[in-house]
Amino acid sequence: MELAFDPAPIPVVEHPPEIQPDLSSYDAIVVAASGGKDSVSCLLACIENGAPLERIELWHHDVDGREGSALFDWPVTRSYVSALAKAFDLPLYFSWKQGGLEREMLRENARTAPISFQTPEGEIRSVGGVSGKLGTRLQFPQVSADLTTRFCSAYAKIDVSSAAICNQDRFLGKKTLFVTGERAQESSARARYKTFEPHRTDRRDGTRRNRHVDHWRPIHGWDERQVWEIIERHRVAPHPAYDAGFGRVSCMNCIFASPAQLSTILKFAPHKFMPIANYEKQFGKTIHRTLTVLERAAKGTPYEAANEYTMGRCLSEHFDEPIILEPGQWRLPAGAFGENAGPT
Ligand code: SF4
Incomplete structure (x- = not known):
């Protein structure tokens, strides 16, 4: 199997004992839901660990934005994630870089685009895009562990969620848990991520606009078998891909x-x-x-x-199938334990 990069061997990393935050202590538990197996597992891990369901919300970052680009994402993903949220009766908020990754990639002597996000009040708010340096990319994100050159993750996901947290006053004076699904097994870079740490938007010691935001990676120490096992336990239909x-x-x-x-x-x-x-x-x-x-x-x-x-x-834009399968119907998908061609 040829990969787009030469993966370094994954070093053995000494992990601290798994940190289990007290989920009942958070006012909001935001689960980043790409629709992939790891994000579904994160949601299920929160549920199995007793997270109060009424405090969980799913956030999906549209990598293509909502302005007409369709360059990167699976057409079905939005609908699949919506079906997931509906099945668990959870709110789902979309957020995106305007114009998506395509516009960012095509920047030519231009500023990075604003970020838009949905709010619980049903608004779409937009921030940024009016100051900052003019810049030119005219290239794809680079295949690298360095997020400054592999700009897709930073611009389409990490910065988008940070902007959505920092620009919603509902997180001020509150305790929020941000949950993502990176696993150590995926790459040597991800193996070095912490399981639990203050989120990059945390301002718990701030005198103005104080907010407490923790970042939890509940499946960081899991192998792929554990991921499929929890999905099977809850009989969740995996993303069609x-x-x-x-x-x-x-x-x-x-x-x-x-x-x-x-x-x-x-x-x-x-x-x-x-x-x-x-x-x-x-x-x-x-x-x-x-x-x-x-x-x-x-x-x-x-x-x-x-x-x-x-x-x-x-390739359909509609996922109209049951997402919680009947007992006995769940099957391991063909792609399970297959190629792990993904970010380092
Ligand atoms: S690294 Fe992530 S954001 Fe970048 S193209 Fe791949 S899946 Fe999309």
Whole structure:
């Protein structure tokens, strides 16, 4: 299996004993819900650990924004995450960088775009985008563990959630838990993340605009088997891309995509693939250090589980199926324990 990068061996990291925050002590528990298996596991881990359901909210960051770009994400993801929230009777708030990653990638002597987020009052608020340096990217996020050059994670997710916390007064004077699903097993960089720490928006000692925000990674020490086990225990239908053979689900056109993923997308969704290939030509710079996405797709073979039906479910904008399956119906998807072509 060829990867887009040379993964360093994952060092053995000494972890402190698992930290279990007192979930009942938080006013709000925000679970970052990409729709991938780790985010679903985080929600379920909160529930199994006794989090008061009425304090949990799901946040989904639209990597393509809401202004018409459809370059990176799976079409079904929004609907899948909405179905998940509905099944657990939880509020779901979307947030995004205006224009999504595509606009950020196409910056040419321009400022980064504003961030928009939904509020519990049903408003969409926008912040930023009016000051800051003019800059030019005209390239894809770099395949790197460094989040300043791999700008997709920072601009489409991390900064977006931070802006949504910092710009909602409902978090002031309150105690909030922000929950994300990074696991040590995924990469050496993620192995160094802390399981529990103050969130980057924490201002618990602030004299003005004081807010207490902790960051909890409840599945940081889990292996993939534990992830699928909790999903099976709750009989949650996984994101459709797992049934099509994908082992990791976040962006459809992830910069870390393997040849097999690229070849699957090229075969079943050329209309989603070719814009990426065309941008490589336009930028004169490939995502991979030497090969174009077309060359890399040619080196891979589409997943056996990918066919018109399984890929059709991923390419639909509607997830209309039961998300909590009947007893005995849950099956491990074809992509489970497959390639882990994802961020380092
Ligand atoms: S899934 Fe891939 S492309 Fe999308 S934000 Fe994460 S690293 Fe970037």
